[in-house]
Amino acid sequence: MIPTPSRSRPGPLPGRVLGLLLALAVLLLAPGPAVASPAGPETASAPPRAAGFAAACPAAGYISQYYSWEHNGIDVANDYGTPIHAVGDGEVTISGYEPGYGQWIRILHPDGTITEYGHMYQRDVRVSDRVRAGQQIALMGSEGQSSGPHLHLRVWGNAGASVRVDPIPYLAERGVDMPCTPGSGPGPALLVYPAESGRVVSARSADG
Template sequence: MAFSRTTGKHRRPSRMTRRSANIAGVAALATTGVIGTLASPALAAEDRGAGPAHSVEDTGLTQAIVINDSLADQIGAQAQAQREAAEKAERKAEAERRAAAERKAEAERKAEAKAKKERAEREAKERAARAAERKRLTSYTLPVAGSAVTTGYKSGGSLWSSGSHSGVDFRAASGTSVVAVGAGTVVEAGWGGAYGNNIVIRMNDGTFTQYGHLSSITASVGQAVTPGQQIGISGSTGNSTGPHLHFEARTSAEYGSDMDPVAYLRGHGVNA
């Protein structure tokens, strides 16, 4: 036998139907982020038969869940806490980024300052070295270290063809090192007649110096020499009565252009 329900008449929904509708409504709200985890206790309570945690309004077509004020406050508080936590995390991350940027900038400033200091020190050393080299190249020294004049300039006697000494003699045992008194270029190196083995140097200031009676020569024509550089070994070659160094200062490379060697050396800061 078939049973039918009168048209337009509806029976009250069963407990199961109401429960299904509640669950569907809660799920819909959960997907929008309204309820979240706070709705779960309410559903659990209903499932245990404790009754719904919220009222259900029956519109005749659709069942809607009405959240009570307490649950809404809890959901709002949870959302606010999540926003505050996110903002705090963002502030912390931003602070860490700024701190890292400041550390990097400080490291770069220190590295730049160190490089600048090292560059300044290096340039200062280079300037000092150049100044020392310029001073060395413009300095003068004795032709024989620690020696003294034994025969003065313009001393008279039959030993000299001109009747007087055109230079000065420095005491120097045979084999003693003879050096250039200043910087210049060798213009003569070899036998010089009465001077024996001799060297003539054109000095950087335009004057000339001569070194005679050498036993051997260690410099060559065209060679640039510096103050104190060895150019020969003392001896007694040429017109000589014994080992010594004959030294002259001249205005040119030629014989007869001599000037006082002691005054010349003193004029360049050397006492002889």
């Protein structure tokens, strides 16, 4: 009698084989790789540049000359005696006479920038005065190297007065579009003090 092989149930799979099968199942069930967008990864938009202060309109008038490398500011032309206002809060560091500027004023603002105002016929503030945005500081004139009544507005980007800045974008970043009308828009209210109190710095004295 020829013996027949016995049929038995298969035994458990070896551990190595079982591990390979489990790894294959994980790969088959895992989601595919993310497809990059044609526009590239999304990035948060850069926040708008924070201005140092909310500015006030310096003077009514039209722009008779714009900023350039040959002209270090902008000229706002209007009639003699047109009020000139401080662009922002700050301290008066210069108020006096200079041959090119005529009567001129320099204001240092808390954010470290400087605004200068030239060719005035009358100055209403002295050195060390603290002024507010929108405060009247002078009256428009045509002193110094000037061919007609206007405000020469110059801006420095640092307290050391060594970095020139175009006044138009400087003001726009602070809420004032040139040309402008003093007292209009959301900016600071106009302040007539100290002119209404009778305080006037002589138009010819160089007290700064």
